[in-house]
Amino acid sequence: MTTTGMLDVTADVLTKFTWNYVQDNPALVKLYEKGKVSQWNATTDIDWTPEVVFGEPDPEMTPEAREMIDNFMGFNSPDSPFAGMNENERIRMGWEFQSWMVSQFMHGEQGALVATARLVETVPDIDAKYYGANQVADEARHVEAYARYINDKLGADHAYEISAPLEALLVDIMTEKRWDITYLGMQIMVEGLALAAFGMGNVLFRDPVIKQITDYVMRDEARHVAFGVLALKEAIPQLSSAELADREEFLLEAIDLMYQRFLLEQVWERVGIDVEKGKAFARNNPLMIIFRQMLFSKIVPNVNKLGLMTSAVRQRFEELQVIQWASTPDSASEELAAADA
Template structure:
């Protein structure tokens, strides 16, 4: 798992059937952000129940602006995360030897580009700007700069994708904005497939990993987790339960491929 090099094949060869099945789903469930999302709708930044609780302190205009700024802070971090996923998939595509894995990663690159597009368009529509969270930026560069194949692919397919699914599921159930819920519904369809690909591929790859390689990757993911906890201290608000659920989910995904979250 320390490195993988691209291979040229004399014929079409499929080594991991589960990945071939995911590739078929990838082709069947593509979507177009320009035609499948109604961007003409205004963004709904709060529910009436939320405003009722604070209306003695805020006019609707002021509260809407405040909520837009809060959402911009969150969605800027998601926008950065999707850019990181796009760049990581591009790096990994040139590292994996298996043909069907290249197919899955090539499809994931298209998915991640689409996610960058939809979150970028949503931020533009919000009309508010927010800075990039520095611990998150450090986490992203830690992943991008790693020259260890095992660190990079586990960090991408188990850690980042696991976090993404948790965040998007929360927004899908809690957001007052129908436009956001439509975006998240489509993005989640992709992210769930990406997470499945990571478990299928890495469970196969880590069967032959040495104890030293396993320990190194486990330590790297633990470092990413500490950076993520630091990054989420501000932009996502009070998230103790979210962090606990996300930790459990990532630990479960790692267990499926024979690793532990330390």
């Protein structure tokens, strides 16, 4: 099946012009300069020549990667819905997982493209408008690269529609008129999760083309998450307690949607595994739990850095067992240190 349909979101937005063109945010200036020299071309920088055959075993898979996938899918545990699958069925599951993940990357990237275009309009400062514009070009390239991979390499028949929780989150983000919530949703939550997911995806992915695309995309994403942290760091402390409570509520909703995103409903449906059984497996399998916890590794430190670790947010992170990331470096510090190096 190819992905079809469309989604319309209505919003009441406040467009901001500024007549102050002084670039007075040195950290954002540095990030913008780095963005300008880090542009790449999806047409010419990616090697599109390797053949990708959905369902084929990967001749270069290491025994470690193989073991990880076996554990991840629970192939060897008797309570897994995959127990008893033969070799070909196992290989197909790996490809389905890859198709699902790349499809969600593609849809999420379009969300980032559209949300960042909105930010260019709604952020008050010239530095943030410049950087936002730079990011719009990055996101267009990301959508382009993933879409081309799906259409030309994997085969459009294997694509997945956007998952319901991701769609709900995009609607939440795009209905929002307050620019800092757009940032919070897109730059901190969606992109933070994507950054971690790309890294893990690259261990599980089965062909060199997708690995190369994802390596390029990740470099850009590290900058984007840093942008979110830098832009919000100054805005959050100025919020009233009522405004902060709204951000907290948004954050809690986003955390739940992101967590649900990885119960893999659509994959179970496609391969004909009972959806409730599949979801129960995704909820309880130890490696799947670790996988979901890893997905929050680029979210928790940034939420903490921004001063949004309220007791309710902390409690939610504790329940999901991801609170340990709070003490790791935030993305802006990491990215700016890398820019200096």
